[in-house]
Amino acid sequence: MHVIGKPLIKLGFNQQRFEADYRFSLVRLRENAEGVALYKGEGLELTTFRERFGHVIENWWGIMRTRKRLNWIASFLFQFSVPFPYIIAAPRYFAGEVMLGYIFQVASAFLNVRGALWWFIDIYPQFAAWKATVDRLTTFTESLEQANVEMGELAGERDEAAGETIGIEALQLALPHGKPLLASTSIQLRPGEDVLVTGPSGAGKSTFFRTLAGIWPYWKGRLRLPRGARLLFLPQKPYLPVGTLKRAVSYPAEEASFSDAEIADALRAIGLAQLAGDLARSENWAQVLSGGEQQRLAFARALLNKPDWLFLDEATASLPEDAQDALYRLIKERLPHTTLVSIGHRASLRSHHQREFGWQGERLAAVG
Numbered sequence: 001m002h003v004i005g006k007p008l009i010k011l012g013f014n015q016q017r018f019e020a021d022y023r024f025s026l027v028r029l030r031e032n033a034e035g036v037a038l039y040k041g042e043g044l045e046l047t048t049f050r051e052r053f054g055h056v057i058e059n060w061w062g063i064m065r066t067r068k069r070l071n072w073i074a075s076f077l078f079q080f081s082v083p084f085p086y087i088i089a090a091p092r093y094f095a096g097e098v099m100l101g102y103i104f105q106v107a108s109a110f111l112n113v114r115g116a117l118w119w120f121i122d123i124y125p126q127f128a129a130w131k132a133t134v135d136r137l138t139t140f141t142e143s144l145e146q147a148n149v150e151m152g153e154l155a156g157e158r159d160e161a162a163g164e165t166i167g168i169e170a171l172q173l174a175l176p177h178g179k180p181l182l183a184s185t186s187i188q189l190r191p192g193e194d195v196l197v198t199g200p201s202g203a204g205k206s207t208f209f210r211t212l213a214g215i216w217p218y219w220k221g222r223l224r225l226p227r228g229a230r231l232l233f234l235p236q237k238p239y240l241p242v243g244t245l246k247r248a249v250s251y252p253a254e255e256a257s258f259s260d261a262e263i264a265d266a267l268r269a270i271g272l273a274q275l276a277g278d279l280a281r282s283e284n285w286a287q288v289l290s291g292g293e294q295q296r297l298a299f300a301r302a303l304l305n306k307p308d309w310l311f312l313d314e315a316t317a318s319l320p321e322d323a324q325d326a327l328y329r330l331i332k333e334r335l336p337h338t339t340l341v342s343i344g345h346r347a348s349l350r351s352h353h354q355r356e357f358g359w360q361g362e363r364l365a366a367v368g
Contacts, residue, residue, distance in 0.1 A: 005070050005124050011063045012132030018055040025052055034287075067125060074121050085110035147217070156220045160227040164191040166212070166309070167224035173204050173211060174218045181207055183362040184221070191226075191308070194340040196349055198367070199359025205343045208364070209233060209313050232307035236314040238298040240286045246279040249300050258304050266300040269330060271323065291318035299327050303334055310335070312342040321348050328352040 029036060029045055036045055085107040092098045156171070166189035173182035181204030189195055199205050210216035212223065213233050225231075240248045247255050249263050264276040272293060289297065295318050302310055310331065316324035325348060331338065332352075342349060350356060356367040 001070065001073060001121050001124050004073055005066065005128055008063065008066050008070075008125065008128035009131045009135065011059055011066060012129050013135050014059050015056070015063065016132065016136055018052065018059055022049070022052045022056055025049060031286075070125065077121065078118075081110075081114050157222040158214065158225070159223075160225050162227055163224075164226050164229070165189065165224075166226065167222070169222040169224070171211070171221035171223070172219060173207050173216070176218060180362055182364060185364045187357065187364065187366075189309075189339070189341060191339050192337075193355055194353040195342070196353040196356045197341070197343045197359070197364075198345065198356060199364075203359040205359060206235075206313050209311050209343065212311065226308070229309060230305070230307045231309045231311065232302055232305055233311045234295075234298045234302065234313065234315040236295075236317055237291070238294050238301075240284075240289070240294060240297070242282075242284045244280055244282050245275060245285065248285045249279075249297060250304065251301065253305055262304060263300070266303045267297075269303065269334070270296045270299045270327060272296050272300070292323070295319055296323075296327070299331065302331060302338075306335060307338055310338050310340050312340065312344075314343055314345075316344070321346060324348065325352070 025048060029049075036042060086103060089098070089103045089106040093100065093103055161167075168188070169186045170184045171182060171186070172180065172184050174180050197205055197208065207216055211219050213231070239251070241251055244255070246258075246260070246263055249267065250258055260279055263279060267273065267276045285297075286294070295315055298315060316327060319327070324346070328340075328349075329352075331340065340353065342353060357364050358367040
């Protein structure tokens, strides 16, 4: 049974993987349906779905074939086990060495043993499915442990200290495969001094922000953050949870943290007055709002959460420059104690910052 049924373990492992890949493809298409439609890529997506679903069907047939072999061998063993004890004991009976009752005693004992051991045959398909699930979980755990090992080898020192300055000392950034993005760099971000970070696409500006946020493991050096300071990061494409508009605007705080009047005022201030009366409306806002409206909504979050440090990663790239300038002025008017650290390419951003750091090769140096 084990020799014939062992392939079920790998087949069960692959079945879970193929089904997960297929489900992920469906969800990803739903989230990017507009982009696919604009490119008229429905045919290619259908080909991809058929290919991935083909893997599911092909592996399922492999499972069925293996289970069929298991059923055949189990049926054969069951049927053969009925006459087997009689065949074994019959020669001694016909030789006159034992009585007829001996044969029935042997058959009874054999059937009791068979009944006890038959549990392994009956349970083998479930055991194979269990082993496939365990293998999938253990490989996932091993991947996490490997990632932790790599993070331990590459990550630098990150701590909080008294003071208001963000200290960056001997910071080095790299990609997962080891390509360096930033050579050893030391800078100080001082409160009240807004900073603009510029550089070519792909240089590592967003990775620099991810490192400050604590979500990028491939770095060395030391980061010293002000103890108790509130940091808020606004990426180029904000995350909008599915649910009420009030929940989307309040994020990452709880809805109850702000009154309807506060949220409505913030929406009007950032140019989304038409949504101020729809706070209880539940939608997938990432598909309802345009890119520019989503970026405006992210600024409403900043107004409500009042961070000490606000990091903006191309947070106005989908807006015209006049709207960008208006939002920056609004932040400085309503949040005078918030320090801005921005990533951007527009020259107009320089007027909203006191200092500029530019990416020069693998170096981050002061400009001007």
